[in-house]
Amino acid sequence: MIRFENVSVTYDGATEPTVQGVDFEVPEGELVLLAGPSGVGKSTVLGAVSGLVPHFTGGTLRGRVTVAGRDTRTHKPRELADVVGTVGQDPLSHFVTDTVEDELAYGMESLGLAPDVMRRRVEETLDLLGLAGLRDRSIATLSGGQQQRVAIGSVLTPHPRVLVLDEPTSALDPAAAEEVLAVLQRLVHDLGTTVLMAEHRLERVIQYADRIALLPSPGAAPLLGTPAEIMAVSPVYPPVVDLGRLAGWSPLPLTVRDARRRAADLRQQLEGRDDNALKGRGAVVDLRLPPRDRDQSKTPTHRRWFPRRRTPATPTTSHTAEVQALAVTRDRVRALRGIDLTVTPGETIAVMGRNGAGKSTLLNTLVGLVAPTTGSVTVGGAEPHRTPPRDLVRRVGLVPQEPRDLLYADTVAAECAAADADAGAAPGACRALVSELLPGIADDAHPRDLSEGQRLTLALAVVLTARPPLLLLDEPTRGLDYAAKARLVALLRDLAAQGHAIVLATHDVELAAELAHRVILLAEGEVIADGPTAEVVVSSPSFAPQVTKILAPQRWLTVAEVREALA
Amino acid sequence: MGNCGLHPGAWWLWSLALGTAATRTTNPLLLALLIATSAYVVAACRPDTPWARSYTAFVRLALAVLLVRLAFAAALGSPLPGTHVIVTLPELPLPHWAQGIRLGGKVTVETLLHAAYDGLRLATLLICVGAANSLANPARLLKSLPGALYEMGVAVVVALTYAPNLIADVQRLRAARRLRGRPDRGIRGLLHVGLPVLEGALERSVALAAAMDARGYGRTADVPPRVRRTTTALTLGGLLGVCAGTYGLLTAEGGTYGLPVLLAGLTAALAGLRLGGRRTPRTRYRPDRWDARAWLVAGSGAAVAALLALAAARDPAALHPGVVPLVAPTLPLWPAAAVLLGLLPAFVSPAPRSPAPKEPS
Amino acid sequence: MTGDSTPQARAVRLGPRSLTALVLVSAVGVAALGRPFLSPPTAQASAHAQDAPWFFTCLLLLLVAVVGATISESGLGPKAVAMLGVLAATGAALRPLGAGTAGIEPMFFLMVLSGRVLGPGFGFVLGAVTMFASALLTGGVGPWMPFQMLSMGWFTMGAGLLPGPDRLRGRGELLLLAGYGFLAAFAYGLVMNLQGWPYFTPGSSPLAPDPHAGPLANLARFAAYHLATSLGWDLGRAIVTVVLAVTLGPAILKALRRATRRAAFESPVTFDAPTG
Secondary structure, three states, X not given: OEEEXXXXXXXXXXXXXXXXXXXXXXXXXXXXXXXXXOOOOHHXXXXXXXXXXXXXXXEEEEEEEEEOOEEOOOOOHHHHOOOEEEEOOOHHHHOOOOEHHHHHHHHHHHHOOOHHHHHHHHHHHHHHOOOHHHOOOEHHHOOHHHHHHHHHHHHHXXXXXXXXXXXXXXXXXXXXXXXXXXXXXXHHHHHOOEEXXXXXXXXXXXXXXXXXXXXXXXXXXXXXXXXXXXXXXXXXXXXXXXXXXXXXXXXXXXXXXXXXXXXXXXXXXXXXXXXHHHHXXXXXXXXXXXXXXXXXXXXXXXXXXXXXXXXOOOOOOOOOEEEEEEEEEEOOEEEEEEEEEEEOOOOEEEEXXXXXXXXXXXXXXXXXXXXXXXXXXXXXXXOHHHOOHHHHOOOEEEEOOXXXXXXXXXXXXXXXXXXXXXXXXXXXXXXXXXXXXXXXXXXXXXXXXXXXXXXXXXXXXXXXXOOXXXXXXXXXXXXXXXXXXXXXXXXXXXXXXXXXXXXXXXXOHHHHHHHOOEEEEEEOOEEEEEEEHHHXXXXXXXXXXXXXXXXXXXXXXXXXXXXXXXX | OOOOOOOHHHHHHHHHHHHHHHHOOOOHHHHHHHXXXXXXXXXXXXXXXXXXXXXXXXXXHHHHHHHHHHHHHHHHOOOOOOOOEEEEEEEEOOOHXXXXXXXXXXXXXXXXXXXXXXXXXXXXXXXXXHHHHHHOOHHHHHHOOOHHHHHHHHHHHHHHHHHHHHHHHHHHHHHHHHHHOOOOOHHHHHHHHHHHHHHHHHHHHHHHHHHHHHOOOOOOOOOOHHHHHHHHHHHHHHHXXXXXXXXXXXXXXXXXXXHHHHHHHHHHHHHHHHHHHHHOOOOOOOOOOXXXXXXXXXXXXXXXXXXXXXXXXXXXXXXXOOOOOOOOOOOOHHHHHHHHHXXXXXXXXXXXXXXXXXXXX | OOOOOOOOOOOOOOOHHHHHHHHHHHHHHHHHHHHHHHOOOOOHHHHOOOOHHHXXXXXXXXXXXXXXXXXXXXXXOHHHHHHHHHHHHHHHHHHHHHOOOOOOOHHHHHHHHHHHHHOHHHHHHHHHHHHHHHHHHHOOOOOOHHHHHXXXXXXXXXXXXXXXXXXXXXXXXXXXXXXXXXXXXXXXXXXXXXXXHHHOOOOOOOOOOOOOOOHHHHHHHHHHHHHHHOHHHHHHHHHHHHHHHHHOHHHHHHHHHHHHHHHOOOOOEEEEOOOO
């Protein structure tokens, strides 16, 4: 169905090809996953299928790509629109109209289908994707998962035979990702649609893939094989594969279910060594424990990110932040109610819950973007929403969901200089932080041209320049690959070890398992669970990490813990 | 906002017809009746949407126009031979090149009344246009654009879809300034946020363009060269005709040929526009149908315009009450009854039965 | 600031057909605006002086549509349309900011800069589309709209036609744009007044156009009308345009040029045969 014949792509102005030696075929009705670290050219390969590379982006394509028998040299993207449906990472920049029904019809209108056909297909697609209740809604008011489903629906209506998706679930919470993946599976199984999909979050998608095409490093030719074969050699892998490799299972398990069947021996080996089980019982005592250090072995070349730099002491209280009986009402909706929370220095807290459960509102309240309706919030002895911004940055810093929102300047150097001035820090302080956190970011680079991971690091450095004792992060792992995530984990652990208190709002259960001492679950603006990570996540089916699910009833959270225990 | 609404074109025709009717008269009673008619229909039929509020804005604008006219009349006087002096303002001498314009002097009742009649007519017209603005859904109006304007239509649709996002972006980024330790209020904050918002918007436009390209935007049908040449000839020839016709209208000699040539040129140009639509193979999903109700709404407006034009020709005195000598305007019965025909849409339109809570001021 | 060597993008190219159509329609527009001065009392347009403004408004609306269709036909690619939409949304969102506050119309400055970076063809379409979109967004469709579309199109196009589009950068360019913006802001106000003036019924005021007076007398009347109604307003707009162009101009120009580079309007697309 899709055929790459020795394809390489060189963009205008680049000396080296972005991808080369791409030579594989995707048969009809298969779901093929395109995997690899950031920056290896996954989007380029996807773009070549829809013809956007090189017709839209410019550049030189060597070799030949054919889709359903049509050669992309002679067919522009618009002439492939009836056989290839393309959905990008950000559904909002995919939409042309503003209501669901119009959006579903837009593609068919461009192709000139007859009105009665359009009407029928819109109704079919509304049913297929479970969107019937939303047909008249304005797209801007939908949730992320709904928007992504509308985006998929909008390319499905012309009945394409191939669907190309670039990270369709990266920005979604687990439940919304399930919705989207269930739809894709239905398309492959019932309609025989061929799907080519790139995705960072392999743990979500690997069980749906028939085959994997792996781009191991920039410029390297892709490997194609069954998921188990590819995972044995891949530089990117989900925790279940990591555990499988550690235990030496072959063929590698790809799902929690496969792994559980093999794990009897491993469980026996680990019997009695799961100290989390012990820790879990002493919940209250645990909260004030110093950070765990047994995970530190994960980063063997560990170094101090902030040598000899101590967080300024907060003399008034031992708590970094204190929240009492907090309620927030916005637009007549109760976003939060009855929240009590204390944050102590050195503690890392993960706030989890569905979209719209109030996670971001809680962080925004802590940083003064939202004023409490009732109750009180104090951070470093001050009320955030009444504190002038200049003082507040020295008490608390927030890295928002979209790190771009914090960056205004047109070069990294200018951004850092501005951050120094804002925070009243010595000139060069921010730039030094950036170099420490992630070497290799050029001074004259434009912040918007950086990769997701680099941009997050820059935003983090900007916030840390004022050295706030309390650091808040909203969905920090959105769009990060495993390597960038591992760097972030090491970095945050080090900050916690120096006494920074960290609060993360996240959907990423693996991140919470690796990092958090304590997990708070929110639902409909209320706290429904609050306790040590092991205790809270183990008992929750939707928030348990893969390792926990595999090794239950023992209480292991991460592969690193298991590795340590076996050593 | 369902699809069952009335064709937006019907509302425009109705409103413009009422506006045309307003240009036929300066009788303040008839004009007030026209305003009341449009206000009643708007109150009964307008949907609960942001653009529905524009009626009030147009009423304010109309009021401003009226007041400006009155102020001009008071300050500058008028050529009318008025006798009823209200007040005499000190007169300012103006240089010779001012060509007889004077500043200050006598303010007469006749002057003010004449200005008020004239201003009220323009105000009524504006209010009628405001009615169309608040009743017709702009997004659906765009859907009715001819095929030749498809690309422009898409650009406008993108703009309409994107503008609310843009305002949300500004608010979010302005709040985020607080996270950098900068004040999040004031005009400086707004200016500094402008650049990142613009950059974000431009980046979004590139992503959107890719999505549109991959979804089949810009597919063209095969148009035979003959048709293409005809389109060009009709369009350019028509425009030339319009130019010649306009020249004729503006000169003393062209009195006879001006209008016919202009109209013929316009017809040719519009035929070219229609023929040009052949190049897009695009179809329309659930277009608004021009149904019986649309005929009734547009027809009621047209009837008002036609009857008032007739009345203006038959009985100019009743529709243009004199100011010199001063007489009180009276309400001519038949024209007034004709204006009331314009209320028909309030009874046949399928728009929400429960009128919007806010009454137009 | 180092000079940015990105040449002016020609996001929308005007072919000979579009150019001819544009010139013809502009001529009709100028005639419609200049009618009170141009037509002798015996001409038809003067005989129906009361209805003439309405007639020309409707005529221009149709003619602007014809020009739009002609330009569309000669090629509005997806990149140009998406950028048009987004910039028009930005312009339209900037417009209500200034409503009611003495001529603070930041939109004007954005239009001038966009025209400069994206070229005259794109500029004309952008100006027209922005006025149309903002009229739809704010529910402000009125008899002024065709003239607004046409004149905003002219001025944005004019910015694209300024000298040195590919070479002149830095302070010189900024001064050029500020100067142009200043004049254009005045000219735009003048055009809008020319459009509104004929609604004054002849004989109702000494400021109203009088078909029986000579062109010179009418010019004086119009000058007085212009002075009395909107000169202060136009001055405010012109000053705001200059101030914004000088302060924010460099950053915005940079952002626009960066975006046009990324959009790769004219980057070459090539295919090579597969090698070994």
